[in-house]
Amino acid sequence: MATTPVSRRLPAQAGELIDRSRPLAFRWDGRRYVGLEGDTIVSALLANGVDVFSRSFKYSRPRGVLTGSFVDPGCTVQVGDEPNVRGAHRRLEAGMDVRPQNVWPSLRFDVKSANRLVGRFLTAGFYYKTFIKPQRLWPAYQQVLSRFASGGVTSEQNVHGYYDKRYVHVDVVVAGAGPAGMSAALAAADTGASVLLVEEEYELGGHLRYSGEQSLSTLSDLRAQVAARPSIEVMTDAVVTGRYDDNWVAVLQRHIGGAVERLVKVRAGVLVAAPGLIERPYVFDGNDLPGVMLSTAVRRLINLYAVEPGERAVVLTANGDGDAAVADLTRVGVDVVGVVDGRAGETIRRATGRGRLQAVELEDGTVLPADLLVTATGWTAPTSLLNMAGDRPVWNVTAARFVPSGTDLPSTVLATGGVVGDGGPEDLMAHGRAVGTLAGERAQGRAGGTVPTLPCAPHPAMFRASTHGFVDFSEDVSSKEVVAAAKEGYDSSELVKRFTTATMGPSQGKLETINTIAVLSEATGRAIEDLGTTVWRPPYAPISLGALAGRVFEPTRVSPMQGWHEQHGAVPLLAGQWIRPDHYGDAAREARNVRENVGIIDVTPLGKLELNGPDVPQLLNLVYVNKWSKLAVGSVRYGVMCAEDGVVMDDGVTGRLADDRYLMSTTSSGAATVWEWLENWLQTAHPDWQVHVTPVTTAYASINVAGPKSRELMQRVVEGRDLSTEAFGYMQVREGRIAGVADCVLWRIGFTGELSYELHVPASYGLHVWEELLEAGDDLGIRAFGVEAQRILRLEKGHLIVAQDTDGLTRAHSAGLGGIVKLDKDDFAGKPELAWHERFALATAPRLVALQPVDPTAVPPEASQIVTPEGDILGRITSSRMSPALGHGVCLAQVDPAVSAAGTVVTIRLPGGGDIAATVQEDLAFVDPEGVRLRA
């Protein structure tokens, strides 16, 4: 399509932000346009003669510019895949694909606009009252209503963009960089404080940016001073979204350092709120027509973007800013056909036009044809950050706006500028300097003086004309609905808010709060000061979920052999933070190879703690249920830990490497818990014991070598050690050199039921030793095996896994571990509970048994329930696999003692339906119950 010629761009303006030498092509609603660098999306469109950007939420009314700022309710657009972009704030970029949102099927013709015809049935409460019954129809309602929901579209294919976070610790945060905020930052810096100055716009200055040449000169001076202070960090296009306890301040930074958005978490000594004022719309019939704008919108458009906002203007002014808008309009050649002075009691009645403003009707009935109506009827003080710090704003009758009470703030929160009071740039800067000095002094622990005041100027109380119009442009709530709500009994500001949804839309009360309360005041006859405001809570500005998520920090842990696993086709298994090889393609084959030849598995995640000191045996006796006093140097013992309630918390082996030096192994998932458990006992109960616990889980790469040929393999790589059964028997430990690597620990233990060795080698040499083993065992049929094969093998052998075959109620006896509980020990963790259990609960507590399904092809899924013929639960399958060695299913189960005797046939109910039978086995082990193989 042809480019629309730029038609509404004015000649150069003193403070303009646009770069006329840099045109940017973009698309709007499928058509190509050209704007300028420095334009917002909306200013670029206005310059091209486009003045309708959206359809309203409920009645689908066309909407254009109202405030010309971030909060502008009619300027929300879709940019590419990004919905809800604030078009009057977002800078134009080359190639942007901008589309209207919330239109169906198009901006020009939206079927939802038919809602206007039935508008009187769509008043507040319509949804609540209409769609509640019958409940079964809700899915159908939902489908249609979602078409009417506000908001753009996102693609499910979207990837998480680059969002990140940053932490900042600073003496003073100044929220808002108008004349007061900049002055506060400078003054605080002059006290020696570090300062963070945060500004929502792309540049510093606030209203000085569009208030004439004198203001620009003042601004230029302020900017130079800020730039000259290295202790002031400036963030633009950033907004303080919340103040939390202890001055934890959240700042959202947009488009920074390659990130879409960044959430800055600031610990501030003192927070200075300097948000300025937000201009308040006026309520009258037609107040949402495109062409009706606030005075600040007009001044921004003319002075910052050199855009002509209209050709024939009527201005309703009740203050100096309205007068300044008249001056700006006149200066750039707009025909100002009427100035209505609110201070003289004058007002307008309504605005009319089809789709956009065509005429303004004054209170005396005069009709002025116009395409621009500018209103300047008062202000809203955005006291949000002060609310969040505990302040409840109070109504100032003279100024006709809420102001901070200033009485309930902590000493670490101050306010300056328009939010506090009125004045020219000099007054605002003076107040800012005084507040900034106080903030700097307080932040550095010096007393400082009292909080300086800034009085409010008188302003006419103008909220609504004699006609009704919108009080909430985001939610399409009219003043008539507020009146109706009051009649229905919703007569407080909080109730009206919830019933009408006024102030609940994207602009979050910044434009709507006062008008809503003023109309409510009118309807109820109660004074505004008695009604009070609703409470502003965080966030002050919208935050994307991406910013809250930030970078995805999910720590992962890998062994030194991870690269090898990946190169050899390992299918990864996520076990907590560890990435482990589940199998290398065929777990059953890997398991068979261990039974027939020799296999190696990477067991680095096994928890390992080095225990040093003369009192280690006392510690072991305390935390394990069995006895440790007589463990000889070079020996290893299996131990079970129970918590104080007798429930099994971990198991593993501990070996004595030297007189005062032990190596404890824990389960992979229990490593951190056991470390804390030991430290807890040592630090709180026995600080007198001489024991040091050093976590060495990843100091060693751990490899289990298992299978009938494992001794033959080990003899080839272990240097200077006799590995015969006589010299190095089952449950023994030695230190030495393996494959040329010193300081290795070699244990003769195993989990698979085969002859096996566990090697712990200094981790940096893990890959070296792993590869040496594979090379040395090539002719022995060596093969790496993964976690799945190990699970098959251990289940064939009947070894339990804590937290798989036990749960949060399983005491040692119920895990088949009663035999190693030594109640004749002096004391140990869990002893009283275990003693009670042995004496009173043994007959009724569940038991761990091995089950073999009668059908050899059946493998009941883990967690299948064991039931009586009546369907009562008697237990559950805790582990199950098909045994490649035996050719039938093998299971462990927790069962009621009534069905725990060997030979009992139990019924297993499968999760998908159907029952199978299984027989309780004599022993937990299916393979080698006598332990001949592992002791070989």
Place this chain on the structure above:
Amino acid sequence: MARSPITVSGPRSVVHGWEVSTRRSAAALRLSDASPLAKVSVRADADGALADALGVRFRGSRREDGVLVIGSGPGEWLLVGRVGMAPEIAEKVRGQGEGEFATIVDLTHGRALMRLSGRDAARTLAKVCAVDLSDDLTPDGAAFRTSVAKVATDVVRDDAGGGAGESSYLLHCERSSGQYLFDCLLDAGMEFGVEPAGPHLNQDEPAR
């Protein structure tokens, strides 16, 4: 042959028995792998004779005879020295204990060690670590243990290991999380132009 838990791309060679990346960087912000350096953990009475001999308490660090002594916890130290120096460090500490109960463990292979140096090192770290890194609270020599990108990490500000006028931080964590932490720091430093580098194993300066 020993290998670091951190993989740095670029040409490799074997130095002192370690296969390492020889990649160097002169960028304004560098993240280098320092894992092969000797790391010896010492546990003893926080205020005993050995503590006096080590000359530094929890939260501080100092350099002596080519060894960086870090007070990494109450009654807990980590001594970092040149590659292969662990037995020598352990032996020296053992001689200083005057019979008090102490544990000395070589953790060279149990910890990943990396160094972040440059003018924007603190700003980079502040993206993944909530601790106040200002000179007031974290001056040169400060040592602390905290969460960095959700990994329990020991951080030492050791400007002597960086370039002139730069901040420099040594970070170490459990070996298995080393690559993750290294990648997180590279990600955080991207906006400042961070470049990775292999270990400098031939320099006399400890932990450089």
